[in-house]
Amino acid sequence: MLKYSGQTRVLVAVDCIIFGFDGESYKLLLIQRGFAPEKKKWSLMGGFVQPEESVDEAANRILKELTGLENVYMEQLHTFGALARDPVERTIAVAYFALIDIQKYEKQLSKEYHAEWFPFKDMPDLIFDHGQMVEMAKNRLRYKASLHPILFELLPEKFTLPQLQALYEGLYDTTFDKRNFNRKLLSTGLFLKQQDKDKDSSKKGAFFYKLDQSKYLTNFEAFLKFIPNPEKFLIT
Amino acid sequence: MLKYSGQTRVLVAVDCIIFGFDGESYKLLLIQRGFAPEKKKWSLMGGFVQPEESVDEAANRILKELTGLENVYMEQLHTFGALARDPVERTIAVAYFALIDIQKYEKQLSKEYHAEWFPFKDMPDLIFDHGQMVEMAKNRLRYKASLHPILFELLPEKFTLPQLQALYEGLYDTTFDKRNFNRKLLSTGLFLKQQDKDKDSSKKGAFFYKLDQSKYLTNFEAFLKFIPNPEKFLIT
DNA sequence: GCAAAAGTGTTTCCTCTACACCCATGG
């Protein structure tokens, strides 16, 4: 096969910002690098794009390596192409962010990679420009979640309204009026009330809900206003 | 300098989706490729990322080569990494979209590249995955413009309210009530009414407005609702 | 004087917000 001549080829890496929510706070899954440079420093899970896979496939492969999960919500975030972002050799990084149910990932794999979940408030310094990637991913998630039903990817199949509220309040680091919040969420018609209750977190117990999968899939890109006064919270 | 060993390096290209608005309709600046493969076919303006420039710098260089313009609104759109997107050799493309004042570009340069402006309705088939890039860029622009003051980048310094309305109506391929539209736009406080009128497009003449640059810059990322019922028009 | 486009106000409706009490249960 002919090639383009006289052009320089560069390394292309994929880095994954992996979000989880434990009912209390948002967390990111980070790994401790096992190799130089910056060995032992904390980093996003990443890897180089291989010759026989697309960039999207590389992202899914890398996510699966660390979490064991497939068919997870993942979206391309941004491509980072500064000259010296990797001191070893010029590398262009395509960043993706993923939302996973924190219960589902395989702890075993995490151990192999020396991975840990870090809450937003308590994040270590990251190598290279990974801190910048994380900031951008947080902003993007806040932005998108204010308009689209996306955060449910972080929850297990069954969840309660108080859990849902904690999910939104955690992301925007604020509190919402529960009457208004419940009304708004339920008015989307995306939720199916279940018969059973979650009795773990209160004496009365809170009813479980599930997503109405058919409506969820067709309304996934719907344009809804999930939080009041989004301009107070959003960047970009 | 040490290198990462055993990894494959690939070509990285930048492609620019260049939007313009001539008062009537939206257009894209396309070039006729002067080299194989797909010589003579229409294409986005693009080029390879060079060893001594960042990806963003490459995008600005490429935009300038074709239009002569610098300091133009440009935003990274998406990175396209399918395996066979370029039949010659594996190439990963970072797409950017730019909004320019169609009056300002240098026609001379366009000629050298055999460039032409094509209205949305009348676009030729494009090489590779450039058609897909264009679709994504149009969706992104519609999305972003519904919430943020961004379309003014397409207009000259002085513009009239009817021009502004045509700008929005053209993007969403619809019509708006001019009373509600003017009220909404003016209520942003972004516009300064000028003394003089544009007498070209009507007998009565329409007052010129300018952007209030200070407010424009600070509100650029503001979260405003520019069009009614955005859910009717938007994808992602 | 008339055609063509610019400009301007009001009413209605609906959505958003603020706000407080009762309910169910486990201990």
Add this chain to the structure above:
DNA sequence: CCATGGGTGTAGAGGAAACACTTTTGC
């Protein structure tokens, strides 16, 4: 029986949408 968290309704304010006529002026 009481402490804890879950669940619900309403009234008021503000924003969005629908709607039609007057103004200007070149021809």
